[in-house]
Amino acid sequence: MKIHALFFGMSKDLAGQSKASVELEEGKTVKEFRELLQQKYPSFSTMDTYAVAVNETYADEEFVLSDKDTVAIIPPVSGG
């Protein structure tokens, strides 16, 4: 299945792009998606941590992704 990945803040700099289309096997979770990203973008390991939002809502590690989901990489926020 196809995942639309969006990169923000520091992750955008590290990925060198603001979005990417990522192929992922059916039934995979956010945790597994993170592992795949780590392979595609080794420099992501320089980020302490980041959250993930699926279709504009925060999702935890066990969340199971679906085809055409939009997955955003959310480094620690610093608004306000």
Place this chain on the structure above:
Amino acid sequence: MKIHALFFGMSKDLAGQSKASVELEEGKTVKEFRELLQQKYPSFSTMDTYAVAVNETYADEEFVLSDKDTVAIIPPVSGG
């Protein structure tokens, strides 16, 4: 000695004036001044309570008054 009394808020309405000159014996306290006021203005008993300021500073019952002190009658405040 002579005390300058100032009346504010409800006490001004009850006294029917905003200030008065009050004769008081030397060495008297705020407490005794209150008692004297109560005699001069019996309607003051309709006030639940009031504070007293001597020369623009809150004073307690034991405070000893001096000649020419300005004593203000401070009904419950309601600013803000």
Place this chain on the structure above:
Amino acid sequence: MENRIFIKLTEDRLSLGECYQFVQDNSCGGLALFVGTVRNNTENKEVKALEFSSYEPMAVKEMNLIAEKALELFGIEKIAIHHAIGNLEVSEVPVIISVSSAHRDAAFKACQYAIDTLKETVPIWKKEFFEDGEVWVNAHP
């Protein structure tokens, strides 16, 4: 300490911008403001108008005491406390307090401390006018 405090007791209309400008400081990350407004009802009776009177020199003194105490207790940068006296209509503003601080938590605490204390200690009295009479607020005759 003087240039960190701005006290005003006035018959003029209060200005949110003026209170904001005074405390705004490039070393501060946060600014808390409180604006009191005249409510249109007290215990279900419609308020037509209000009159604030004060023991002016003492009120200014007490407002300064609150400001000094707030600087000391909360380590804030600047504070403005403005209060209107005279006649006010519903939706007009009797009081504005603004506080700036490096840390927003201190700004909120100091702002709340200032309005809470003002309502307890500053010799200002509010008289409410209703269709059928008038009453001194807080007095219980």
Place this chain on the structure above:
Amino acid sequence: MENRIFIKLTEDRLSLGECYQFVQDNSCGGLALFVGTVRNNTENKEVKALEFSSYEPMAVKEMNLIAEKALELFGIEKIAIHHAIGNLEVSEVPVIISVSSAHRDAAFKACQYAIDTLKETVPIWKKEFFEDGEVWVNAHP
């Protein structure tokens, strides 16, 4: 609930008056505001400029969630949460939150809740520019 919430995420300059006007309500006695400003230094390094970027649709969604939760938790009347994005200079205003309530204690609590939660959950990122480089705030590479 919609007309009690005013969310804005904009490249324009924020307006304190606009936030104030929105929440002002004749049934309310108190109004608490928080104004964030850009500080001129972070850990003793002078900040030259800042850039705020956001995941816009989600940021607006999260700001709405905060506002709804604040109405529910604190029983307040109205709330405005405005955030600026794009380039800001020192002393400019990235965020304004205003809250009106019958009781001031609830207004202060809701205002503080909103700014605290915004700083934790709303997908907005600040990049600080110094003489000798730039850094994503909160990121620890």
